[in-house]
Amino acid sequence: MTCNKNKNMINKLTDICNEFNNDPDDLIGILHKAQGEFGYLPKEVQIIIAELIKIPSSKIYGVVTFYSYFTMKAKGKYPISVCMGTACYVKGAEKVLKEFEDKLKIKNGETTPDGKFSMSSLRCVGACGLAPVVSIGEKIYGSVKVEEVEKILSEY
Amino acid sequence: MKKDKQIKLALKNCGSIDPEKIENYIAVDGYKALGTCLGEKGSSEIIDVIKASGLRGRGGGGFPTGEKWEMASKFVADQKYVICNADEGDPGAFMDRSILEGDPHVVLEAMAICGYSIGATEGYIYIRAEYPLAIKRLKMAIDQAKEAGLLGINILGSGFDFDIRLKYGAGAFVCGEETALIASMEGKRGTPVIKPPYPVECGYKGKPTIVNNVETYANIPVIINKGAEWFSSIGTSGSKGTKVFALAGKVKNVGLVEVPMGTTLRELIYDIGGGIINGKKFKAVQSGGPSGGCLTEKHLDTPIDYESLKECGSMMGSGGMIVMDEDDCMVAVAQFYLDFSVEESCGKCVPCREGNHVLYQILNKITHGKGELKDLDKLKAISEVVKSTSLCGLGQTSPNPVLSTLTNFYDEYYDHVVNKKCVSKQCRALVEYKIIEDNCIGCTACKRVCPAEAITGEVKGKHVIDPELCIKCGACIEKCKFNAIIVE
Ligand SMILES: Cc1cc2nc3c(=O)[nH]c(=O)nc-3n(C[C@H](O)[C@H](O)[C@H](O)COP(=O)(O)O)c2cc1C
Ligand code: SF4
Ligand code: SF4
Ligand code: FES
Numbered sequence: 001m002t003c004n005k006n007k008n009m010i011n012k013l014t015d016i017c018n019e020f021n022n023d024p025d026d027l028i029g030i031l032h033k034a035q036g037e038f039g040y041l042p043k044e045v046q047i048i049i050a051e052l053i054k055i056p057s058s059k060i061y062g063v064v065t066f067y068s069y070f071t072m073k074a075k076g077k078y079p080i081s082v083c084m085g086t087a088c089y090v091k092g093a094e095k096v097l098k099e100f101e102d103k104l105k106i107k108n109g110e111t112t113p114d115g116k117f118s119m120s121s122l123r124c125v126g127a128c129g130l131a132p133v134v135s136i137g138e139k140i141y142g143s144v145k146v147e148e149v150e151k152i153l154s155e156y
Numbered sequence: 157m158k159k160d161k162q163i164k165l166a167l168k169n170c171g172s173i174d175p176e177k178i179e180n181y182i183a184v185d186g187y188k189a190l191g192t193c194l195g196e197k198g199s200s201e202i203i204d205v206i207k208a209s210g211l212r213g214r215g216g217g218g219f220p221t222g223e224k225w226e227m228a229s230k231f232v233a234d235q236k237y238v239i240c241n242a243d244e245g246d247p248g249a250f251m252d253r254s255i256l257e258g259d260p261h262v263v264l265e266a267m268a269i270c271g272y273s274i275g276a277t278e279g280y281i282y283i284r285a286e287y288p289l290a291i292k293r294l295k296m297a298i299d300q301a302k303e304a305g306l307l308g309i310n311i312l313g314s315g316f317d318f319d320i321r322l323k324y325g326a327g328a329f330v331c332g333e334e335t336a337l338i339a340s341m342e343g344k345r346g347t348p349v350i351k352p353p354y355p356v357e358c359g360y361k362g363k364p365t366i367v368n369n370v371e372t373y374a375n376i377p378v379i380i381n382k383g384a385e386w387f388s389s390i391g392t393s394g395s396k397g398t399k400v401f402a403l404a405g406k407v408k409n410v411g412l413v414e415v416p417m418g419t420t421l422r423e424l425i426y427d428i429g430g431g432i433i434n435g436k437k438f439k440a441v442q443s444g445g446p447s448g449g450c451l452t453e454k455h456l457d458t459p460i461d462y463e464s465l466k467e468c469g470s471m472m473g474s475g476g477m478i479v480m481d482e483d484d485c486m487v488a489v490a491q492f493y494l495d496f497s498v499e500e501s502c503g504k505c506v507p508c509r510e511g512n513h514v515l516y517q518i519l520n521k522i523t524h525g526k527g528e529l530k531d532l533d534k535l536k537a538i539s540e541v542v543k544s545t546s547l548c549g550l551g552q553t554s555p556n557p558v559l560s561t562l563t564n565f566y567d568e569y570y571d572h573v574v575n576k577k578c579v580s581k582q583c584r585a586l587v588e589y590k591i592i593e594d595n596c597i598g599c600t601a602c603k604r605v606c607p608a609e610a611i612t613g614e615v616k617g618k619h620v621i622d623p624e625l626c627i628k629c630g631a632c633i634e635k636c637k638f639n640a641i642i643v644e
Binding site for chain 2: 026027070
């Protein structure tokens, strides 16, 4: 299965690089298209592009990590952010964050293997009266208790 | 004397023509200048007109455009390039985006004129990926111009070929710097290199290259059409024409304005901007984004031109203009800009990479109430080092917000470090939340919302905030309907 996935990836990237005549000058254009296609630029994508346009993959890694527009990590379909500002912190945001990590079996900054959820923490989001604050996608949850985490996740 | 306040040259078609139709642009003399150049003028003649007009770069540096073109025209090479810098990275500025979205053809026409004058047949627009509408309109405009024979092979039967392609940025402010921009166009990390050689000699792919800003190009066709003398009659002796600003912050009328050079800051803020909102008191105006400085009341009658703004410790910049009132803390403002520069430093040279970081940390210490008097001297000393030893314009200007606020608002810094007070009450660590006994009716709303359980009191009884427990989040103040809570 992974083999098929890889083949598919190679085909798509071959098309993209061809569009740019495999010209290393257009690396940034190629990376934009690739990220548009896959959502992010993991190591495999970088290695395949390196082979196609015949430059070292370390160069590509250098470029991907230089520009803030490019990311090597996939965001989940539902990105979860836990506010770790002072108000939320004193109201137990850390425990809430830990509960999310435990329930999803991922660490802060990671994405679940099925791509459904990703986790991150933020600085004060300006809703201190509702501390601790968690947002999932566009939706905001206030006064989140550790016991509520499971129920919140079951909404998705 | 009151001057006619706004004159629209760069923005002349924005909002008045349909940017998606080339006919509309042609109907307002569009591509007439290109026709004149190809039909009647030699390249040196065009360069002479641009030189005589006094046009200077609108991207920040203010280099005379005609001279730049002349230098590029004199280098002999098998290929030369014309680049439009549409990376517009100054946070809060959107002059270039408005031109590209509202009048894309003007930029294409000007680039073709530039190509003809210096002997280039290829042009590139380096545009931020964050501007999807501008990208769409540019693509449409390029296709339409090619179809109409105004771009491509043998333009208007003159034998001159010129083609324009787009290249995309990827979210790095430093790529607005011309050598970093060229590196980025070549598919590399956008780190600046030492000049000279300047791009006019050795630029994209090692060939002579012109890099000009969007607004600079937007002035070219009108100069050709109306003449250098007409253009140079607008503005001051050293700065000709107009400048577009994105007026923002605490003024009544925010948005894009285009004023003749020489307009004073006061005219811009009060006559055009309508003054300060909510009847508050003006405190400062910041131009030039993270590279510029904060000017005060006493600078309000300064004419807006390259030299005058520089003399007062700010700069023209690309057109960001942020007005601040009594509620803005100048130390926090400096910290905000430093935060930006720390994030955006490419990391190539030590003074910029490390120096800005140290400046940021000291400012952070001050806004958190831990500053000492000697920190102010340190800020100054480090700023001078960063300015004089950094490689590119980013590091050479990033301490400007610190230096200008230190000079113009020294009292505010002094208050922070010695009296531990922030007059504008923006620095959380330096303020105290208090309940005015007489106003409190004991509704308990504040007590219930306080995340730190710092408020005590019985129903219908007077409430008090324990300053030891209070984390100064401000949640209580929003809840109190009786104006009983104050910040000191
Ligand atoms: C850090 C940095 C960022 C810059 N960003 C821009 C920008 O966003 N747009 C721009 O036109 N010029 C920018 N410049 C100036 C360019 O290096 C260059 O001087 C300019 O594009 C030349 O065009 P002009 O002469 O028409 O102004 C920047 C310079 C520096 C040092
Ligand atoms: S001054 Fe800053 S941005 Fe410019 S080259 Fe040095 S490290 Fe990079
Ligand atoms: S919210 Fe205001 S009125 Fe109500 S208890 Fe608090 S301070 Fe008093
Ligand atoms: S600290 Fe979380 S919203 Fe302010």
